[in-house]
Amino acid sequence: MKVNLKVWRQKNNNTAGKLVEYSLDNISPDMSFLEMFDVLNAELIRKGDEPVAFDHDCREGICGMCSMYINGRAHGPQTGATTCQLHMRSFSDGDTIVVEPWRARAFPVIKDLMVDRTAFDRVVQAGGYVSVNTGSAPDANEIAIPRTIADEAMDAAQCIGCGACVAACKNASAMLFVSAKVSHMAVLPQGQAERKIRAERMVAQMDAEGFGACSFTGACSVECPKSISLDHIARMNREYLGAKLTSENV
Amino acid sequence: MKLEAKIPEGPLAEKWARHKFGLKLVNPANKRKYDIIVVGTGLAGASAAASLAELGYNVKAFCFQDSPRRAHSIAAQGGINAAKNYQNDGDSVFRLFYDTIKGGDYRAREGNVYRLAEVSVNIIDQCVAQGVPFAREYGGLLANRSFGGAQVSRTFYARGQTGQQLLLGAYSALSRQVANGKVKLYPRTEMLDLVVEGGKARGIITRNLVTGKIESHSAHAVLLCTGGYGNVFYLSTNAMGSNVTAAWRAHKHGALFANPCFTQIHPTCIPVKGDYQSKLTLMSESLRNDGRVWVPKRKEDSEKIRKGLMKPTDLKEEDRDYFLERRYPSFGNLVPRDVASRNAKYVCDEGRGVSKTGLAVYLDFADAIKRDGRKTIEAKYGNLFEMYEKIVDDNPYETPMMIYPAVHYTMGGLWVDYNLMTTIPGLYALGEANFSDHGANRLGASALMQGLADGYFVIPYTVGDYLATIGPADKVSVDSPVFKQAEQRVQDQIQRLLSINGTTPVDEYHRKLGLIMWDYCGMSRTEEGLKKAKKMIQELKAEFWSNVKVTGDNEEMNQTLEQAGRVADFIELGELMVDDALNRNESCGGHFREEYSTEDGEAKRDDENYAYVAAWEYKGENQPAVLHKEDLVFENVKLTQRSYK
Ligand SMILES: Cc1cc2nc3c(=O)[nH]c(=O)nc-3n(C[C@H](O)[C@H](O)[C@H](O)COP(=O)(O)OP(=O)(O)OC[C@H]3O[C@@H](n4cnc5c(N)ncnc54)[C@H](O)[C@@H]3O)c2cc1C
Ligand code: SF4
Ligand code: FES
Numbered sequence: 014m015k016v017n018l019k020v021w022r023q024k025n026n027n028t029a030g031k032l033v034e035y036s037l038d039n040i041s042p043d044m045s046f047l048e049m050f051d052v053l054n055a056e057l058i059r060k061g062d063e064p065v066a067f068d069h070d071c072r073e074g075i076c077g078m079c080s081m082y083i084n085g086r087a088h089g090p091q092t093g094a095t096t097c098q099l100h101m102r103s104f105s106d107g108d109t110i111v112v113e114p115w116r117a118r119a120f121p122v123i124k125d126l127m128v129d130r131t132a133f134d135r136v137v138q139a140g141g142y143v144s145v146n147t148g149s150a151p152d153a154n155e156i157a158i159p160r161t162i163a164d165e166a167m168d169a170a171q172c173i174g175c176g177a178c179v180a181a182c183k184n185a186s187a188m189l190f191v192s193a194k195v196s197h198m199a200v201l202p203q204g205q206a207e208r209k210i211r212a213e214r215m216v217a218q219m220d221a222e223g224f225g226a227c228s229f230t231g232a233c234s235v236e237c238p239k240s241i242s243l244d245h246i247a248r249m250n251r252e253y254l255g256a257k258l259t260s261e262n263v
Numbered sequence: 264m265k266l267e268a269k270i271p272e273g274p275l276a277e278k279w280a281r282h283k284f285g286l287k288l289v290n291p292a293n294k295r296k297y298d299i300i301v302v303g304t305g306l307a308g309a310s311a312a313a314s315l316a317e318l319g320y321n322v323k324a325f326c327f328q329d330s331p332r333r334a335h336s337i338a339a340q341g342g343i344n345a346a347k348n349y350q351n352d353g354d355s356v357f358r359l360f361y362d363t364i365k366g367g368d369y370r371a372r373e374g375n376v377y378r379l380a381e382v383s384v385n386i387i388d389q390c391v392a393q394g395v396p397f398a399r400e401y402g403g404l405l406a407n408r409s410f411g412g413a414q415v416s417r418t419f420y421a422r423g424q425t426g427q428q429l430l431l432g433a434y435s436a437l438s439r440q441v442a443n444g445k446v447k448l449y450p451r452t453e454m455l456d457l458v459v460e461g462g463k464a465r466g467i468i469t470r471n472l473v474t475g476k477i478e479s480h481s482a483h484a485v486l487l488c489t490g491g492y493g494n495v496f497y498l499s500t501n502a503m504g505s506n507v508t509a510a511w512r513a514h515k516h517g518a519l520f521a522n523p524c525f526t527q528i529h530p531t532c533i534p535v536k537g538d539y540q541s542k543l544t545l546m547s548e549s550l551r552n553d554g555r556v557w558v559p560k561r562k563e564d565s566e567k568i569r570k571g572l573m574k575p576t577d578l579k580e581e582d583r584d585y586f587l588e589r590r591y592p593s594f595g596n597l598v599p600r601d602v603a604s605r606n607a608k609y610v611c612d613e614g615r616g617v618s619k620t621g622l623a624v625y626l627d628f629a630d631a632i633k634r635d636g637r638k639t640i641e642a643k644y645g646n647l648f649e650m651y652e653k654i655v656d657d658n659p660y661e662t663p664m665m666i667y668p669a670v671h672y673t674m675g676g677l678w679v680d681y682n683l684m685t686t687i688p689g690l691y692a693l694g695e696a697n698f699s700d701h702g703a704n705r706l707g708a709s710a711l712m713q714g715l716a717d718g719y720f721v722i723p724y725t726v727g728d729y730l731a732t733i734g735p736a737d738k739v740s741v742d743s744p745v746f747k748q749a750e751q752r753v754q755d756q757i758q759r760l761l762s763i764n765g766t767t768p769v770d771e772y773h774r775k776l777g778l779i780m781w782d783y784c785g786m787s788r789t790e791e792g793l794k795k796a797k798k799m800i801q802e803l804k805a806e807f808w809s810n811v812k813v814t815g816d817n818e819e820m821n822q823t824l825e826q827a828g829r830v831a832d833f834i835e836l837g838e839l840m841v842d843d844a845l846n847r848n849e850s851c852g853g854h855f856r857e858e859y860s861t862e863d864g865e866a867k868r869d870d871e872n873y874a875y876v877a878a879w880e881y882k883g884e885n886q887p888a889v890l891h892k893e894d895l896v897f898e899n900v901k902l903t904q905r906s907y908k
Contacts, residue, residue, distance in 0.1 A: 024819070025820070041537055043537060043656075044537070044539055045541070048539050048540070048541050051539070051541055051770070052539060055768050055770060055771075057814075058768040058814055059766070059768065059812070061812075061814065062814070063814050063815050064814065064822065066820055066822055068329065069503060070328060070333060070335070070502040070503055070504050071333075071335070071337065071338045071502045071503075072502070072503060072541065072542045073338060073544050073650065074650070075337055075338050075424065075427055076328070076333040076335075076337050076338065076502060077330075077332070077337075078328060078329065078333050091653075094653060098650075098653050098654075100653070100654070100656075102656065123473055123820055124819070127820065129329070130329055130330065131329065131330065131450065133330065134331070134332075134438065134441075134448070137434070137435065137438045138438040138439070138441045138442045139442065140442075141438060142394075142435035142436060142438055142439045143392065143393050143394045143435070144439060145389070145392040145393060145436075146314075146317045147310075147314040147317055147389060147436070147720070147723065148385070148389070148720075149392075150385075150388040150389045150391065150392035151388065151392070152388055153347070153388045153390075153391040153392075153397075153405060154347075154349060154404050154405055157402060157403030157404055158399055158403050159399075159403050160399045160400065160401050160403065163396050163398070163399045163403075164396075166394070166396040167421060167422060167428075170396050170428060170431065171422075171424065171427075173337075173427075174330065174333075197394065197396070198394050201394050201396070203391070203392055203393070203394045204394055
């Protein structure tokens with residue numbers, strides 16, 4: 014098949030970017046979207062042009078590295094999938110495809126389609142853990158955890174930290190990402206001791222990073238490749254309010 | 264050079280405890296006077312960095328991804344072994360040790376493997392305490408599944424995302440230490456050289472992948488936790504960025520490289536589709552718990568299927584060959600990976616393969632669905648089935664999955680002693696980057712166990728012994744000539760790559776190398792083929808250095824340049840793998856030499872002559888590497904021909 018691409022090209026964070034058009038023939042519908050970019054880049058290199066920079070690593074939907082905003086949707090047209098899991102069979106012959114980076118104040122562009130997501134790391138550093146030193150843990154079966162609780166924790170813990178939720182949100186809010194982590198730990202017995210302080214600190218860091226406010230449109234959850242549920246945002250709001258009422262910290 | 268493995272004396276079960284007691288300690292107040300560099304933030308690196316920082320050392324942690332959480336460990340699906348015996352099915356530390364030694368085809372050290380089995384139980388405790396949401400039974404206790412090469416159920420898992428959850432646990436511990444100021448993170452930073460002075464590792468040279476800046480980092484000890492080198496085959500289940508560069512450059516400074524030819528080809532991967540393919544996707548081994556592997560009995564039926572004239576579901580039961588169940592009645596579909604892969608290759612070589620390319624076999628869940636219901640199967644493997652459907656565009660609940668072996672893991676790696684120290688004092692290797700615990704074949708769910716054992720429970724003890732010996736003053740400044748010279752070396756190589764300005768993209772050399780490795784140093788090897796491969800690799804190397812095209816420049820984000828450096832190292836490693844495979848005139852585990860096989864195609868090991876670790880010393884550009892042998896001593900297991908019949 015043949016595709017026409019409009020790809021965001023930006024040399025670095027200090028230079029303005031623009032959409033550049035390319036067209037490719039002989040694309041197989043079985044190719045993944047990133048393999049189509051490999052083909053484009055090989056062509057560019059052969060011509061002596063600079064290939065398009067984009068983040069990717071596992072190419073199977075788990076590392077959270079890939080991050081393309083395709084035809085106005087984070088990770089493209091397929092729901093419940095990352096960019097690397099998208100295949101060309103989701104497009105039709107002759108389609109025009111517009112590819113941009115994540116757009117958010119807290120995610121500055123590094124080059125082309127690549128952005129800086131270290132803000133997410135700093136939010137986790139603010140409190141996304143259980144304070145337990147290596148070697149100090151009790152036997153793993155000492156505390157029984159009902160399966161429903163373990164499942165709930167796992168549903169939240171599946172987040173791959175890709176940032177599509179931020180990219181999809183008109184306010185560039187990071188609520189879905191942050192709430193998934195808060196929720197994962199809030200439902201588990203191991204997370205109880207630091208439950209309040211965690212919610213408070215992570216939310217404070219999220220605000221400090223320049224992510225926007227949540228107006229609960231739900232766009233994040235729709236575009237989330239792991240279908241992280243909006244319930245976590247509701248839970249985090251409760252956690253946060255509860256924490257604030259009795260706050261001793263922050 | 265004499266290789267000293269430093270395996271402690273005494274009965275197997277007491278070795279580690281005795282050894283720990285004998286190790287020197289750094290007193291708590293002094294720990295902050297030591298700096299440790301950890302390269303890599305996968306399970307091995309993140310667990311090591313977090314644990315060492317908790318102890319009070321100053322840690323710098325490096326990774327090439329944009330976040331430590333994205334290390335390749337994140338992709339592990341199936342699970343992690345531990346000798347908890349929660350199932351009361353006869354498991355024990357000794358049994359896990361025994362299965363691992365036997366599974367590795369008796370090419371690993373008893374002492375190391377026993378220690379691994381011993382600390383496995385602590386790993387699960389630690390992870391649960393961190394909030395890792397392992398699968399549970401209705402009663403709320405931890406659930407287990409079985410994996411290949413074992414007859415007990417000892418694998419802990421978190422749906423099909425065990426590696427992700429374990430890594431996020433280690434990453435959270437690491438993040439806590441970043442917040443405490445004990446770890447400084449360097450994401451998007453690649454180690455390009457090791458600095459050795461006075462015979463000791465003194466630090467590393469890195470390139471900032473965003474700005475291109477070359478920087479020096481000095482420390483008292485350097486830990487390489489940089490993962491495996493499966494991408495030497497180009498197509499593998501590894502992440503695109505996985506590479507050998509850190510280990511290889513350390514090798515060039517004197518760290519011996521052990522058993523490089525021991526690579527694992529995983530039986531259950533999605534078959535190759537086209538030549539544009541960039542990577543292969545693993546379907547977790549856990550699928551073999553319920554899936555049955557088969558091909559048609561008759562070649563003619565396979566041909567019809569390949570041409571689309573017949574569907575697999577049309578084939579009657581008696582016309583199917585469940586070849587693993589037939590040949591290995593006691594382990595059936597759960598034989599170890601090397602055995603399963605080789606058998607899949609055999610039936611495809613006989614012309615009985617399915618799929619358009621003829622390079623695929625079926626993994627069929629029809630019986631399991633009939634027995635347990637679709638719901639149960641969905642609960643166990645739902646996400647894997649979904650992933651398969653997304654890639655192949657076929658519904659595995661209705662038609663059997665197609666699978667074919669693919670490169671997955673590398674047992675070889677930097678040679679380390681019992682303390683995980685390489686042959687360069689102060690340089691350690693952890694996780695998949697070392698060679699230590701899996702012999703010639705790794706059992707499923709044992710890599711996660713080893714990475715975390717090394718990082719959480721071994722290195723925190725052993726590194727102290729070295730640090731206490733050298734003392735805090737024994738450190739070299741980044742302003743000293745050795746660092747400046749090393750920076751210059753790195754700059755020179757980068758300039759050399761940028762100035763070739765040939766015609767062929769890096770990727771193409773990588774693909775070519777991969778094909779050579781797959782054809783001649785893959786699932787089965789012959790002397791003739793290996794010799795041919797050696798020549799081909801040398802030619803490829805010459806062509807690469809004269810005709811590769813690297814665009815852009817150094818002072819910016821330049822992914823082509825990154826890739827060029829990695830491929831250059833893979834090419835050199837490829838040649839060493841071939842040398843190693845040529846040297847090992849036996850078949851063991853993942854290393855199968857056609858000349859050394861029994862009549863029915865099983866591997867023929869030669870314990871008389873090859874019960875050793877082959878550790879290679881680098882002697883300079885285009886000089887043959889020199890072999891050093893570490894004899895393997897078995898006092899607790901009897902060496903038998905592995906049989907899964
Ligand atoms: C698809 C798949 C599924 C698997 N499933 C299982 C399973 O179910 N059970 C199991 O036990 N094992 C499994 N394995 C194997 C297991 O995941 C790996 O062996 C293990 O995770 C390796 O961990 P590691 O910490 O050694 O390295 P990695 O996780 O590979 O980490 C390497 C780190 O090193 C960094 N790095 C590398 N080079 C450099 C450099 N030059 N400079 C700076 N940083 C560098 C990277 O950024 C990364 O942080 C699986 C493997 C694959 C591919
Ligand atoms: S919540 Fe979803 S979209 Fe947001 S970072 Fe996590 S996985 Fe990505
Ligand atoms: S590349 Fe890892 S999730 Fe897409």
